[in-house]
Amino acid sequence: MTHNPKELRAEHHQTLKYMFRGDKHEHELTPGDVTLIGGNMFNLPSLNADGSFDLEKCATEFSCSEKIHTGKGEKFYRHFVISLAPDEKLSTSQWNDICFEYMYILGYSDCNWVACKHSDTSTEHVHILASRVTHTPSGALVNVHNDYEKGWSVMRKFESQLNLRRLENPNDGFGHNYTKAQIKASGGRIEAQQRDAAHIIRQKIKRLYKAHGKPKTITEFVGLIAQSNISIKVNQKCSGDLHQVDWTLC
Structure with missing residues (x-):
C-alpha cells in the first residue's frame, strides 16, 4: 500500500466533486467506479436512483465546520489518496478500517472527513477529503507536519494484517517518490521503478x-x-x- 497526502486547499467543493462525480478527472468515471467508504460526518454523500451521488448536505457540513475556526488559517482542507498494488482488492469494510486508522494516526479523528473508493483502473485506491478544523471551541487546525512519515505505519500495519503486497516506502529509497505524471507515463509505480x-x-x-x-x-x-x-x-x-x-x- 502507498499513501499520498496532497497539497492543502482552501475549499472543498472541487475535490468533493472530483472524488464522487469525476469532475476534472483524468478520464471519465461511471457511477459504478465510485463506492462510498465512510467518514466522520453526520451527512455523508447519498446515492441517487441513477447511481450518482448527492453531495449537497455533505458540502454544507464541510462549510459549517470552517466557521468554527477562530484563528487566521485559510487552508482548511487536505486530500489524501491510499492505493493498493495493481490487481489487489479490498472490501468496503476493510477500506473503512484503514481510513479510520489513517485519520486517527494523522490527527483527524475529531474532524469532518469522507472517503470513497475508485475502481476505474487496475490499481484500486481510496480518496479522502478531510477538514483540518477540529471540533473544539476555537476550531484549532490539525498540524500537518510529518503527515507523510506518520502515514507509513498504517500502510505497513494493514499490509501485514490483510496479507497485501508490501510496497516500498519512499523513505526506504533515500526519500525518493514518483510524481503522478511519472507513474501514469510508465503504467504504474512498479513499472516506473523498473525503468528507473x-x-x-x-x-x-x-x-x-x-x-x-x-x-x-x-x-x-x-x-x-x-x-x-x-x-x-x-x-x-x-x-x-x-x-x-x-x-x-x-
Whole structure:
C-alpha cells in the first residue's frame, strides 16, 4: 500500500466533486467506479436512483465546520489518496478500517472527513477529503507536519494484517517518490521503478547497507558500492577560489 497526502486547499467543493462525480478527472468515471467508504460526518454523500451521488448536505457540513475556526488559517482542507498494488482488492469494510486508522494516526479523528473508493483502473485506491478544523471551541487546525512519515505505519500495519503486497516506502529509497505524471507515463509505480536506473542503484546500495552497515567515510562508501558493480564519476569545477565536486553514481 502507498499513501499520498496532497497539497492543502482552501475549499472543498472541487475535490468533493472530483472524488464522487469525476469532475476534472483524468478520464471519465461511471457511477459504478465510485463506492462510498465512510467518514466522520453526520451527512455523508447519498446515492441517487441513477447511481450518482448527492453531495449537497455533505458540502454544507464541510462549510459549517470552517466557521468554527477562530484563528487566521485559510487552508482548511487536505486530500489524501491510499492505493493498493495493481490487481489487489479490498472490501468496503476493510477500506473503512484503514481510513479510520489513517485519520486517527494523522490527527483527524475529531474532524469532518469522507472517503470513497475508485475502481476505474487496475490499481484500486481510496480518496479522502478531510477538514483540518477540529471540533473544539476555537476550531484549532490539525498540524500537518510529518503527515507523510506518520502515514507509513498504517500502510505497513494493514499490509501485514490483510496479507497485501508490501510496497516500498519512499523513505526506504533515500526519500525518493514518483510524481503522478511519472507513474501514469510508465503504467504504474512498479513499472516506473523498473525503468528507473537510479531506483535500481538505490536498491543495490540499500541491500549493501543492510548487509554491511552504513559507511562512515567516503572511502568506505566507494569501496562498498564497488562490490555491486556501481562506479563513481567525480567532476571537479573551479571558479576563482570556489571549488565544486560533483559525484555521479552509474
